[in-house]
Amino acid sequence: MPLDLLHKGHENATADAGPWLITLDAPSYLPVMQHAKNRALREEFYRAYLSRASSGELDNTAIIDQILKLRLEKAKLLGYRNYAEVSMATKMATVETADELLEKLRSASWAPAVQDIEDLKSFAKDQGAAEADSLTHWDITFWSERLRESKYDINEEELRPYFSLPKVMDGLFGLAKTLFGIDVAPADGVAPVWNSDVRFYCIKDSSGNPTAYFYFDPYSRPSEKRDGAWMDEVFSRSRVMAQKGSSVRLPVAQMVCNQTPPVGDKPSLMTFREVETVFHEFGHALQHMLTKEDEGLVAGIRNIEWDAVELPSQFMENWCYHRGREPSPEPLLRHNGLLVATA
Known part of the structure; x- marks a missing residue:
């Protein structure tokens, strides 16, 4: 749930009894929207979340307007009608195919979405909710969670004990060994880290030779870390940049x-969802680290169409679910229809 005030210096704060500092970062914001019974509190959080950097000293409105203006100017200079065409020039899709896909999704999902809202209203009314006939943005997540609990007698929070980080990482690394024949070994202390929570790992091939390295920084730190999750390169694989005595510089992610x-x-x-995210980002990292290309400018994730670069990450995400045949030996345990990492 919300982050406690221990790290903010509140002398009486404890993890169990609070008081807690609830931030607008996802690990705090999402549980509030899912579980806070106080509708006014949910509205306050929703409005605060949606209006970030839109007023006061941190108002980015003028900057966004300027960015849009400059993007259109750039597109015109390059001979395109708009910036969307500039963006799609380095992707597999086109503006037209993207529009076509979005319309297919809209038309296919509209009726089920309307029915979902009606089901949600009916459920909220059955529970005696005053807002049942006027559900709005800060109600949907809360009542969706209650409906899910009612249907399946489980909520997302109750799944957490099955997904401790060490077990998830063991399952992920076991899966990588099964699929790609690699071993992931801790390499803490081999390279400097920027925070004590950061881990450093070595990728080894079937002969035990190092082929790549990666940092893993898992936890939210609102005071110094932006939202979301991402993979990026530290070094690409490169023959030209190899140190003396080495044939190639190994990639680091x-x-x-x-x-x-x-x-x-x-x-x-x-x-x-956090499990999915780790699998997703590891898919990106694997594309970067398992490359055999020695020319740094085209190795790993470099010079890949920016929609195509999502394919390895989506591939790895699918292993979080029971979809068809599972790898053998199984690095994951099926629980309630999900593939849950085991120690």
């Missing part, structure tokens, strides 16, 4: 997430 930090001596307990 970074995986950064914003999941719930551990409390006390307990490990970080992840939501299923």
Whole structure:
């Protein structure tokens, strides 16, 4: 749930009894929207979240307007009608095919979405909710979670004990070994890190030879870390940049997430979405690290169409679910229809 005030210096704060500092970062914001019974509190959080950087000293409105103006100017100078065409020039899709896909999704999902809202209203009314006939943005997540609990007798929070970070990472690395024949070994201390929570790992081939390295920075740190999750390169694989005595410089990646930090001596307990995110980012990292290309400018994720670069990450995400045949030996345990990492 919300981050406690221990790190903010509140002398009486405890993890169990609070008081807590609830930020607009996802590990705090999302649980509030899912579970806070106080509708006014949910509205306050929703409006605050949607209006970030839109007023006061941090108002970015004028900057956004300027960016849009300059993007259109750039497109015209390059002979395009708009910036969307500039963006799509380096992707597999085109503006027309993207529009076509969006319309297919809209037309296919409209009727089910309308029915979902009606089901939600009916459920809220059955529960005696005053807002049942006027559900709005700050109600949908809360009542969706209650409906899911009612249907399946489980909520996302109750899945957390099955997804402790060490078990998830063991399952992920076991899966990588099964699929790609690689071993992921801790390499803490081999390279400097920017925070004590950051881990450093070595990728080894079937002969035990190092082929790549990566940093993993898993936890939310609102004071110094932006929202979301991402993978990026530290070094690309490169023959030209190899050190003396080496034939190639090995690739190094970074995986950064914003999941719930551990409390006390307990490990970080992840939501299923956070599990998906780790698998997703590791897919990106694998494309960067498992490349055999020695020319740095085209190695790994470099010079890949920016929609095509999502294919490895989506591939890895699919292993979080029970979809068809599972790898053997199984690095994951099926639980309630999900593939849950085991120690």
